[in-house]
Amino acid sequence: MKPTDAELEILQVLWSKGPSTVRQVHDELIKTRDVGYTTTLKLMQIMQEKGILSRTEDARSHVYHVLIGEEETQKSLLGRFVETAFRGSATKLVIQALGQHKASREELDEIRALLNQQLNQNSPD
Amino acid sequence: MKPTDAELEILQVLWSKGPSTVRQVHDELIKTRDVGYTTTLKLMQIMQEKGILSRTEDARSHVYHVLIGEEETQKSLLGRFVETAFRGSATKLVIQALGQHKASREELDEIRALLNQQLNQNSPD
DNA sequence: TCTTTACTACGAAATTCTTCGTAGATACTA
């Protein structure tokens, strides 16, 4: 499953807001980008045909639901991204990401916990 | 600077092998993908027009050099990726990356060091 | 009821990216 960039924008809205009409999604999109209503509509129709979204007919408009999980999709995108941009080195990616973005204490703790887990798996001593 | 997927493949070869002719790049590409020689040639010509590559004429063939740094490009791609795929949360990305890929002890140590740095910056106590 | 508004369906244009065929030039080889 490789959503295009435009599809991903729509997915982000649906993941964050839950099931929505085209109008609702579109109102979110135009906050950051200039795009026509029928463009959003068309994209969501295509996504439905592809099986990424389903829809239920609510009165006159349709309510769209996401059929793929956010984490599952991120996982797949991440795998591909590590390959194409980092020649397969997830570690390099992690290091760059940590270097660029500041994380909160809680987040750092979470990452640290994960690291410890891996350390133990690698060479338990 | 947003290289396309095909461009990125070529960049990877050049970053890893250093300045190369079209033939050399192409010989690497066909190890993993079926593509015609003139396709590789055309792409590299386009990249040169865009200013991603420069070339020096060596005898009858041309030798191409990358004009953009690998880390700099990764940084830019990563920033975009975090936005589009992880809604801006680099931490989520790091956690997923760590969960998915095994790292060596040395790599883990490097990441750990980075974490400590950030911890100190955040709340030095 | 008539008009305006909001929605879906759909075709097709526009854009971007990728692919390759063909032509022309130059070097190498028998």
Added chain:
DNA sequence: TAGTATCTACGAAGAATTTCGTAGTAAAGA
């Protein structure tokens, strides 16, 4: 020298993605 191999240049087809205009329909409001 004739023929073959290898290279660049370039146009254009093909494919994938994104965009939007137009038409049709149903609801809401005057």
